[in-house]
Amino acid sequence: MSTSIYSGPVFAMARQQFAQVADHLQILEMDRDRLLYPKRAVAVSCPIHRDDGRTEVFQGYRVQHHLTLGPTKGGTRFATSVDIGEVAALAIWMSWKCALAGLPYGGAKGGITVDPYALSPRELEGLSRRYMQEMIPFVGPHTDVMAPDMGTNEQVMAWFMDTYSMYQGQTINEIVTGKPVSAGGTLGRREATGRGVAYLVGRALDHLGIRADRATAIIQGFGNVGSVTAYCLAERGVKIVGVCDHTAAYHDPAGLNVAGLQRHMAKNGQLAGFSAQGLIEPAELLLRKCDVLVPAAIEQVITGENAPRLQCRILAEGANGPTTPEADAVLQQRGDEIFVLPDILCNAGGVIVSYFEWVQDLQRLFWEETEVFDRLYRILERSFQQTIARAKRDRISHRMAAMAIGVSVVQSAKQTRGLFP
Ligand code: NAD
Secondary structure: OOOOOOOOHHHHHHHHHHHHHHHHHOOOHHHHHHHHOOOEEEEEEEEEEOOOOOEEEEEEEEEEOOOOOOOEEEEEEEEOOOOHHHHHHHHHHHHHHHHHHOOOOEEEEEEEEOOHHHOOHHHHHHHHHHHHHHHOOOOEOOOEEEEEOOOOOHHHHHHHHHHHHHHHOOOOHHHEOOOOHHHOOOOOHHHHHHHHHHHHHHHHHHHHOOOHHHOEEEEEOOOHHHHHHHHHHHHOOOEEEEEEOOOOEEEOOOOOOHHHHHHHHHHHOOOOOOOOOOEOOHHHHOOOOOOEEEEOOOOOOEOOOOHHHOOOOEEEOOOOOOEOHHHHHHHHHOHHHOEEEOHHHHOOHHHHHHHHHHHHHHHOOOOOHHHHHHHHHHHHHHHHHHHHHHHHHHOOOHHHHHHHHHHHHHHHHHHHHOOOO
């Protein structure tokens, strides 16, 4: 495609990764744009009344990557970084992620360009409801199913579901996943991404012959993914020696008190103020020695500049797109020094349990928590094994292997169905 509306560094990264995997898979030039470029994109204006009486308009987006395997599925991000290019990249990554996990979905993503921390609860509710109301013509339980992402949570999903349902005149739980259990959510969804990250870190530690109770971890981001990952790793005996969020970074080689950090977060909503000791520069934290480094916040934090200086054994990508292609090249050069759990494998727990939630909502039949996690770990185990085996067979990185599996699934579905979806 010679011109498109998608641009910016995150989209460029998704495109560059795809070009590499397409070369590896020897996908014909004429088939590449059809696989890469989203099926549809919607931009909406969301006006709300601010608490001070002003009216303010926020820009929202939704990108649906492909409808070849079923409805699209993907999170909703409220952040100042949100633009159409970032949302499209995240939708594309969701497609490869769902295909790798064997879920019957294409990828989607949405978001609003806003600082959610600067909104009052009433303003956040107004904006969430208005966004969903603008999206009603474009989403549906069998066309596009939303979920949480950075800056959104269970409460926002409940507002989405309620707004959509009131418009339809009946409760449609299956329009959104990541809802509270009281609004038709599934047991285990809130913890699913972090639990999945911890499960795969456990498998990587086994693979490398490192005992969990002798391992250390550093986690960037202490929201849904980061805080649950910290808790689950600590439960497995891993010592958490560093954490940070957008307000503060802490490092303590003797180990941080994860339960204390979680209590502080629940009360204050941010890490700043947790302690006067152990404060460290956030950029410095990623470079400290540890067995497991978990970026669980934003994109492009592992770069060509800091990748040569990482001192971890395992890079577990809780976030989407934390590692740039330049950093990937450095990690490749470093050979077996760093075992990468690529994002589309590592953080797939969220969408897998979202899929379980959708299935349960459609059937009106709800599962025990043990069933949710047993099924989750089975899928993650299969994806982990497939990725490792493919990387070994083709002598490629784990990221290339995971993407090659995902892209091939979408490519063969497109080949068999034809040009429409
Ligand atoms: P969240 O909003 O709950 O938490 C984000 C965290 O990142 C917060 O602690 C925030 O303070 C921190 N953060 C933001 N900017 C930062 C910066 N510059 N430096 C350090 N920390 C910063 O979001 P989340 O749902 O935990 O999502 C985190 C990442 O995981 C995103 O990349 C998201 O796309 C990805 N992800 C989330 C899910 C899910 O189920 N929530 C699933 C798969 C992937």
